[in-house]
Amino acid sequence: MAKELIKGNTAVAEAALRAGLEAYFGYPITPQTELLEHLSGRMPELGRPFVQAESELGAINMVYGAACTGKRVMTSSSSPGVSLMMEGLSYIAGTEVPAVFVDVVRGGPGLGNIAPAQGDYNQIVHGGGHGDYHVIVLAPASVQEAVDLTGLAFDLAEEYRAIVCIMLDGSLGQMMEPAEIPPMQPLKTEIPDWAVRGTNGGEKRVLTSINLDPPAQEKMNYRLMTRWQTIEANEVRYKGYYLDDADFVVVGFGTAGRISLSAVRAAREKGIKVGLLRPITLAPFPKEILDELTGKVEGFLVVEMNAGQMLEDVRLEVRGRVPVEFFGRMGGVVPFPDEVLAEIERLVEGPLTTDGHPRDRWLARMADTLG
Numbered sequence: 001m002a003k004e005l006i007k008g009n010t011a012v013a014e015a016a017l018r019a020g021l022e023a024y025f026g027y028p029i030t031p032q033t034e035l036l037e038h039l040s041g042r043m044p045e046l047g048r049p050f051v052q053a054e055s056e057l058g059a060i061n062m063v064y065g066a067a068c069t070g071k072r073v074m075t076s077s078s079s080p081g082v083s084l085m086m087e088g089l090s091y092i093a094g095t096e097v098p099a100v101f102v103d104v105v106r107g108g109p110g111l112g113n114i115a116p117a118q119g120d121y122n123q124i125v126h127g128g129g130h131g132d133y134h135v136i137v138l139a140p141a142s143v144q145e146a147v148d149l150t151g152l153a154f155d156l157a158e159e160y161r162a163i164v165c166i167m168l169d170g171s172l173g174q175m176m177e178p179a180e181i182p183p184m185q186p187l188k189t190e191i192p193d194w195a196v197r198g199t200n201g202g203e204k205r206v207l208t209s210i211n212l213d214p215p216a217q218e219k220m221n222y223r224l225m226t227r228w229q230t231i232e233a234n235e236v237r238y239k240g241y242y243l244d245d246a247d248f249v250v251v252g253f254g255t256a257g258r259i260s261l262s263a264v265r266a267a268r269e270k271g272i273k274v275g276l277l278r279p280i281t282l283a284p285f286p287k288e289i290l291d292e293l294t295g296k297v298e299g300f301l302v303v304e305m306n307a308g309q310m311l312e313d314v315r316l317e318v319r320g321r322v323p324v325e326f327f328g329r330m331g332g333v334v335p336f337p338d339e340v341l342a343e344i345e346r347l348v349e350g351p352l353t354t355d356g357h358p359r360d361r362w363l364a365r366m367a368d369t370l371g
Helices: 008-018 033-045 056-067 079-084 086-095 121-125 143-160 170-174 214-234 254-269 287-294 310-318 337-349 358-365
Strands: 004-007 023-026 050-052 073-077 099-105 136-138 163-169 176-179 238-241 248-251 274-279 281-283 299-304 324-328
Touching: 004 008, 008 033, 008 073, 008 099, 008 143, 008 163, 008 170, 008 176, 023 033, 023 056, 033 050, 033 170, 056 073, 056 079, 056 086, 056 099, 073 079, 079 086, 079 099, 079 121, 086 099, 086 163, 099 143, 099 170, 121 163, 121 281, 121 310, 136 143, 143 163, 143 176, 143 214, 163 170, 163 254, 170 254, 238 254, 248 254, 248 337, 254 274, 254 299, 254 337, 274 287, 287 310, 299 310, 299 337, 310 324, 310 358, 324 337, 324 358
Parallel strands: 023 050, 023 073, 073 099, 099 163, 136 163, 248 274, 248 299, 299 324
Antiparallel strands: 004 176, 136 281, 238 274
16 A cells, blocks of 8 residues: 555544544644544545534533444544543543544643643543543554554554543644555444444433442442553553663653654664663553563663653652653753753763652753753
8 A cells, every 4th residue: 555645633534534433523723623624524525423513622522422322433632622621531431431532732831832742641641531540542653653543542442442542742743754544444333232322112221420329439440440450461552672782771752752763873873772662552651661671771761842741650660770860841842863862871971860850850951951
C-alpha cells in the first residue's frame, strides 16, 4: 500500500473512520480542529453521524450516550477543551462503556497558547475525571504511529470496555509526514450483549454511572481495578533504542522522545553509551522495563515538554536506586536535539546524585534561560 503525505490530525481522523468509527461528536479548538473538519466532510459522505456540538460538555455527553449503544464513537479536543470533558469521561468510565478520545496537547495552564506541549500528562494519565479508574493512554511519536495507534485504540476500548486516549502534542497534529493509511474496514453488525437498544417487548437494559449503594459501588470499583491489572499485564507498549549496552538511558514520550532519539544518536557518534526508552502506553506505564534497566544503568534523564510530570512515574519506579535527572521545556516551547545532547553530556560527566529533587536542579540550571 502506497504512503501519502498527510497532516497528523487528518491522518488520525481518516484512520479512525477506516477503523469503523460510527459516530463523531466534537467542538473545534486549535491545534486539533483539522481532525474535526476532516470528519465533518467524510462522515456524512458515508452516511455516518457527525455533530459539531455546542460545547465540549455537549460533545462528551453525546459520546456517552452513543457509546451506550455499543457503537464505535470518538471525540477530539485540546487541553482546556479536554478539561471540560472530565465529568463526562468519569460518567463513561463509571458506566463501563468503550469510548475513544484524542487530545492534541497545547501550551498551558489556562487558555495558554496553541503551541505544542505535553502538560496534559497528569490530567490524562493520573486524572481523567473524579473517582477510581484509569484511562488507557497511547502516545505516538510520528504520524504513522498515530495512524496505527488509532485502530488499536478502538480495539482496546471494546476489549476492556474502557476509555482510550490518543495523546499527541500540537506538533504531531500539525506536521505532515508520509504515512500508510489502512484500508476501510466494514462497520460492526453485532450489538454487544451489554448495550442499550430498543426492547420490542424484550429485556430492558439500563446503563448508568449512579450507584447509591456504597457496597455495590465498591464492587464496581473493584471490578475496574482488577480489569486494570489485566490491562497492565497485557497492554504495555514501548520502544527501546540502544538499550543493550547503555550506561545511561533517556526517557521521553511523543515529540520529546522523538527529539531525544536524535540527541541519543548524536551522543552515540561521540562514543557515549546512552539509550532511549520511549513509552508508547503512558498508561499502563512500562514499569517492568524501567525496573530492569535500573539494575543495569548508572542513571536516567527524563525529557518532557512540561515541568516534569512523567518524571514522577519514572522516579517512583526507580525508587532512588540510581540518579534521575530531568530536562524540560514548558508552555509550548519545543526542545532542540542539541539541548538534550548537552543534558546527556552533563549527565555523563557527573557528578551524579540521588539527593534532592531533579526538578529543583533543573530549575536552577534554567534560571538564566527562563529568569
